[in-house]
Amino acid sequence: MKHKFLLPLLLVTLSSCNTNAFVLQKQGFLFNTPGIVLKLFEGEEKNLQDVYDILSYYDRLSDNYLARDISNVYTINQTNDEVTVEPGLYQLLQTSISVSEVAKNYNALCGSLSKKWKESLAKKEVLSQTVIDEELNKMNLTSISFLDDNKVKRSGESEIDLGGIAKGYALDKTLDYLQENELKHYLLNAGSSSILLGEKTSDNGFFTIQLEEIPSKFLKLKNCFISTSSISKQGVKIGDTTYSHIINPSNGSAINVNDAVIVVTQSGYLGDALSTSMMNNTIEEIEILESTLDVKTIVIKNKAIIHNTIEE
Amino acid sequence: MDKRKVIRNDLILILSLLVVAAVALILTTVLSKRENLTAKIIVKNEVVEVIDLSQKEERDYIIDGINGKLKVHTHNGGIAVTESNCPHQDCVNMGYVYQTNRPIICAYNAVYIVIEGASSTDVII
Numbered sequence: 001m002k003h004k005f006l007l008p009l010l011l012v013t014l015s016s017c018n019t020n021a022f023v024l025q026k027q028g029f030l031f032n033t034p035g036i037v038l039k040l041f042e043g044e045e046k047n048l049q050d051v052y053d054i055l056s057y058y059d060r061l062s063d064n065y066l067a068r069d070i071s072n073v074y075t076i077n078q079t080n081d082e083v084t085v086e087p088g089l090y091q092l093l094q095t096s097i098s099v100s101e102v103a104k105n106y107n108a109l110c111g112s113l114s115k116k117w118k119e120s121l122a123k124k125e126v127l128s129q130t131v132i133d134e135e136l137n138k139m140n141l142t143s144i145s146f147l148d149d150n151k152v153k154r155s156g157e158s159e160i161d162l163g164g165i166a167k168g169y170a171l172d173k174t175l176d177y178l179q180e181n182e183l184k185h186y187l188l189n190a191g192s193s194s195i196l197l198g199e200k201t202s203d204n205g206f207f208t209i210q211l212e213e214i215p216s217k218f219l220k221l222k223n224c225f226i227s228t229s230s231i232s233k234q235g236v237k238i239g240d241t242t243y244s245h246i247i248n249p250s251n252g253s254a255i256n257v258n259d260a261v262i263v264v265t266q267s268g269y270l271g272d273a274l275s276t277s278m279m280n281n282t283i284e285e286i287e288i289l290e291s292t293l294d295v296k297t298i299v300i301k302n303k304a305i306i307h308n309t310i311e312e
Numbered sequence: 313m314d315k316r317k318v319i320r321n322d323l324i325l326i327l328s329l330l331v332v333a334a335v336a337l338i339l340t341t342v343l344s345k346r347e348n349l350t351a352k353i354i355v356k357n358e359v360v361e362v363i364d365l366s367q368k369e370e371r372d373y374i375i376d377g378i379n380g381k382l383k384v385h386t387h388n389g390g391i392a393v394t395e396s397n398c399p400h401q402d403c404v405n406m407g408y409v410y411q412t413n414r415p416i417i418c419a420y421n422a423v424y425i426v427i428e429g430a431s432s433t434d435v436i437i
Binding site: 027028029032033034035037121122123124187189191192193195200207208209210211212218226228233234236262 | 352354356357359399400402413414415417418419422423424426432433434435436437
């Protein structure tokens with residue numbers, strides 16, 4: 001062998017030791033969640049800020065606890081009058097209504113019932129059946145009308161809560177932005193319940209995902225949304241029963257059928273709505289949804305995976 | 313020089329380089345995991361503390377959340393919330409965290425604690 005090949009060989013060999021990768025990173029507090037982590041493995045600081053701004057925009061629109069600088073869900077919940085909203089909120093509200101056609105256990109109008117459960121569980125008390133029945137009745141009598149010129153009108157007393165799909169919907173919009181700007185290497189974690197994956201710059205583009213419920217379990221995924229719902233995140237144990245922040249809109253219960261559901265999709269809002277809804281679905285119902293929609297799921301109960309189509 | 317001897321020496325050199333590269337790769341991976349870990353404590357969008365966990369120093373930090381105070385403790389390269397006024401106590405119940413991508417979150421106080429550094433896991437769900 002000619003010695004002139006040795007230097008390039010040495011450089012190539014040693015360069016394999018360099019595992020550092022370019023990354024732009026931003027952490028933040030959005031959607032009432034402190035764990036927002038945005039990572040771009042290419043692009044510029046402006047791209048990262050644009051992504052953050054898109055998420056921030058939908059955070060302000062979907063807030064049902066505070067008035068913000070623009071008309072938002074809180075504004076609509078304060079009145080039964082017509083409210084002119086941003087086109088972004090108009091479309092988000094329409095999406096929230098339409099997605100409940102497939103995600104039967106997701107209902108954007110269960111805001112008042114959810115708040116009552118949260119207040120009750122914060123005091124370590126189970127919400128009374130009387131209050132549940134009252135709130136369910138209110139919810140079933142409430143509707144949203146979509147009028148011209150981005151006007152919406154809430155009829156009824158129950159509040160709107162877009163917490164079940166807002167993060168996923170916002171990630172859908174960031175994906176549009178990333179594709180328009182030809183960026184494909186990113187990991188956008190909107191608080192672990194909603195994640196958008198592009199391609200990693202190594203490992204053939206696959207990211208390694210560890211399951212918190214089952215730490216020995218890892219998934220290899222890329223170019224998808226991951227939506228997760230779990231009782232371990234905000235569940236409250238009273239006696240032997242764990243009560244969830246996810247409310248079943250058909251009976252008002254905060255006791256979920258499953259302990260955690262992970263949904264992998266090509267649509268953020270659909271994944272979010274389905275992971276919420278599937279917490280109260282049987283495996284047979286989940287299999288029907290998988291066969292009709294382009295989704296894959298993992299269902300966890302009692303610290304064990306009882307259904308897994310993500311790795312098929 | 314004998315041609316066969318030259319080839320043998322070249323092979324020895326190449327193998328030596330590969331061994332050196334492999335050892336360097338293992339060392340950089342292990343050392344970066346063990347020694348470059350820092351914990352960031354973020355309240356809303358503001359980083360309020362950056363703690364070098366490689367010092368393995370045992371120390372308490374009092375963090376002002378949006379609804380009250382939390383006591384954060386570092387010990388033997390890990391970090392935990394040991395006291396919080398939040399109703400669910402999820403952050404306290406998480407115990408000590410030693411690895412990246414496993415944040416401690418106190419939603420009630422808008423506090424987010426994350427360890428940063430090298431890791432083979434990109435995200436925990």
